Amino acid sequence: MENKEQDRNDIPLSEEEIKILKASVNAEKVDRSKLPHYDNSDRAKLWRYIKKNKVFATICAVLALCVAVTLILCVVFAVRKAMDGENKDDFTVILGDDRYTAKYKDVMRDGVLYVDMRKIADYTGLTVSGSKTSVKFTYDDDNYLRFENGNDSAVINGSMVELGGVAVVNEKICEVPYDFLTKAVGDGLRFTLDRETNTIKIMRRMYTTDDKDVFIPKEIHFYTDSFTVLMGIAQNTNDMEYEYSIDVSAFMSSIDPKDQNAYLLLANKQNPVGADYAPTDLKVLECNTKGKRISLRYDAAIALEAMMMEMISDGITDTFVTSAYRSYSYQVGLFEGYIEDHMAEGMTREEAEAAALEYSARPGTSEHQTGLCLDFMTEDMSDLDESFENTAAFRWLSDNAYKYGFILRYPSNKVDTTGYKYEPWHYRFVGRTAATEIYNSGLCLEEYLTLN
Ligand SMILES: [Zn+2]
Structure with missing residues (x-):
């Protein structure tokens, strides 16, 4: 209209x-x-x-x-x-002579300011090792940091501490809270943060000698002083005095092997050694095995023979080794045997397998395949069971096994971590340094390895 x-x-x-x-x-x-x-x-x-x-x-x-x-x-x-949030400006990060911009949303998460440890390692020359999701930054043997993707704790020189945020780790970045780093780095780096201009400045600390024009970077030290340690390896094993009641000098190169890491192989349900794994340095045991032909890897065998000599010298004579290295094919035979027994009782194959897994490791996942562990028994025992806990042998091993490089592998208080029920009879060789650190710290092997 x-x-x-x-x-x-x-x-x-x-x-x-x-x-x-x-x-x-x-x-x-x-x-x-x-x-x-x-x-x-x-x-x-x-x-x-x-x-x-x-x-x-x-x-x-x-x-x-x-x-x-x-x-x-x-x-x-x-x-x-x-x-x-109030402040949406990007950050400027100054690393020595380098300078880059970090997006606000990338470095500020849940009110925590993050910095990229990989870039800092590049600048400071730290050694970077580890896997895609777990990365270790090493300055020297006594100074290292370790971060795991998605984890809210970090490891400083063998001690686990709270990170104050959640680490993001992949092949390209390792983002960790800025505050954590300023507390963890004791010397060697200077951190400054200007909240007005959102500038993070990280510089090497330098010192000068008599020749005033020469500046030398200070050593980098990481320390746990301002953290509460959640879990840690005692750091004083180097100064430990070991007492033996026999002369162990001839066995020491096996008890305390030079290559510490050679005996830290982890074999469990999550980390199977696989069908193909077989040690090449097996030695038939010359200690009490009740006449059975039982083998361990060379250094483990020598250390065990020395340990059992001292047990006998200390009056414990009823203890023998009932099992040690088991090949993959032996495990398959054993496991299939259990399954056949259950199927004979009327179970389906699946049910029989489930029943067998309750007391036996799936072939390829048993630590016995490493040639680094063994099971003890005493004359009074008819089966491998917890009654070993009440023997003089167990009490002696609890006090002395670490001196020979052995640890109780499946302690009663670590069932959730090891995935195995308490096995007082099962001992594992890791070498004397690691065994002492594990003994002193009360950690199990899985925990110990995450701290290293
Ligand atoms: Zn065993």
Whole structure:
């Protein structure tokens, strides 16, 4: 309707209408109702103006649109800024002579400021090792940091401490809380954070000798002083005095082998050694095995023979080794035997397998395949069971096995971590240093290995 009226406003008056109009100017009595309605409001005037000036109207429309879009963008920007927190500015990270920008959302998560440890390691020359999701930064043997992807704790020189955030570790980055680093680095690096300009500055600390122009970077030290240690390896094994009641000098190179890591192989349900693993340095045991032909890897065998000599010298003569190295094929035979027994009882193969797994390791997952562990028994025992805990042999082993490089592998308080029930009879060779650290710390092998 409105359009029609407006259109009408544009139609030129007919001759008759002009006559009426002219007459109306002269005579008051003429009936004006016959004239077309003429809208004289501001709005109608504007419309008529716009119709006459199309270019001007288009410019106005475009300008109006621009203003509207700008307003909308401002609102969106303000809302996002409010959601991101008060300070949305990116960070400048200065690492020595290097400088890079880190996006606010990348370095600020849940109110914690993160820095990339891989970049810091590049700058400081730390050695980087580990896997994709677990990375270790080493300055020297006594100074290392270790981070695991998704973990809220970190390891400083064998001690697990709270990280104060969650580490993000992959092949490219290792993001750790800035505050953690400032507390963990005791010397060697200087950290400064300018909250006004969001600038993180990390510099090597230098010292100068008599020759004042020569600046030498300080050694880097990591320490746990300002943290609560959640779990840790005692660090003083180097100064430990070991007492033996026999002369062990001839066996010492096996008891305390040079290559510490050679005997730290982890074999459990999550880390099977696999069908192909077989040690190449097996030695048939010359200690009491009740006449059975039983083998261990060379150093483990020598250390065990020495240990059993001392047990006998200390009056424990009823203890013998009942099992040690088991090959993969032997495990398969054993496991299949258990399954066949259960199937003979009427179980399906699946049920029989499940039943066998309750007391036997799946072939390839048994630590016995490493040639580094053994099971003890005494004359009084008819089976391998917890009664070994009540023997003099067990009490002696609890106090002395570490001196020969052996650990109780499946302690009663670590069932959840090892995945095995308490086995007081099962001992594992790891070498004297690791055995002492494990003995002193009360950790199990799985925990010990995560701290190294
Ligand atoms: Zn065993």
